[in-house]
Amino acid sequence: MTEIRTPRLLLRRWSDDDVVPLSEINADPAVMHWTGDGSPLDPDATAGEVERWEEEWDDEGFGQFAVELLGSGELIGAVGLSVVADDLPGLPSDVEIRWRLGRQFWGQGYASEAAQAALEFALQDRGVDRVVAVVRVGDHASANVAEKLGMAAEREITHPEQGHALQVYAIDLTEYAA
Template sequence: MEAIITTERLVLRKMNHQDVDDLFEMDADPAVHLYLWNKPVKSKEEVVAVVNMINQQYIDNGIGRWAVIDKATHECIGWAGLKLIKEPVNGHVNYYDLGYRFKQKHWGKGYASEAARAVIAYGFEELGLDLMYAITDIGNANSQKVLEKMGFTFKTVFDYDGDPTNWFELTKAAWEERS
């Protein structure tokens, strides 16, 4: 397992086809997709296509979402990472977006915060970023709490594909102040 980042409880590494069953379990769960357009996946083939797309992002952009592995059980419990967004979103283009998603059975255990903290540090320290963004559905209070805990600042609500969405920002300077 080629670790990119390790934390106290987690290993973050590139996604691969061995993760498909775990990612299917996560993305087929309607509760996981409550704030993601309510479109859970229906087949493992859909997950394979996503893994292939993310693997292409690693090649094209040098970055993408990573599988999050529980060190104790070796289970893929979700994903977290940065994504280079090349299409215009909320008046921004060519920016880095922090994202994370976990299996419902692992919610409330601090994994999102632990993974987000590691990804943010990687972005600022290893990639040399000065700024990153994150978005959440306006109803997703738990994700918003994670972002605020990491030091992200709420900036605005915008229309994202017909859904009101919160826009957050974190500067390297603000991150370093907290660290």
């Protein structure tokens, strides 16, 4: 089982017990505002999301991690890697890093801490050469996390279905190692 420990967090694979606490996070409109079409997810959609993430782990050797606080074991969200959706223009088979934390965990550096561990996992353990972050324009908190990871703004694209502007940040292995 793949696990990563940071000073405050445990990043691990998903279990059935994670669906309820993740459903609570996904039900918060503020959390989901910048994700997908901005709609909260119900428990069935959340269970499907976890199932897809676990399938990606099996298929790709990486995926979204369940993120929990080391001290309490409380699930605080999801951070990890995914192959970019086919519908996003100009990002063929890039690996994307994503993060989503419960609102009560914002502003404490958890997203950056977990994302840094996931980025290192991608570039050093899984042999990924390039990682992107696709951030909705206006989501300043996520843009800040991408920049803390050393990612550079590369270009802006438009989501083909939802029509909103997305900023693509990127880093490759040579930039990460420098």
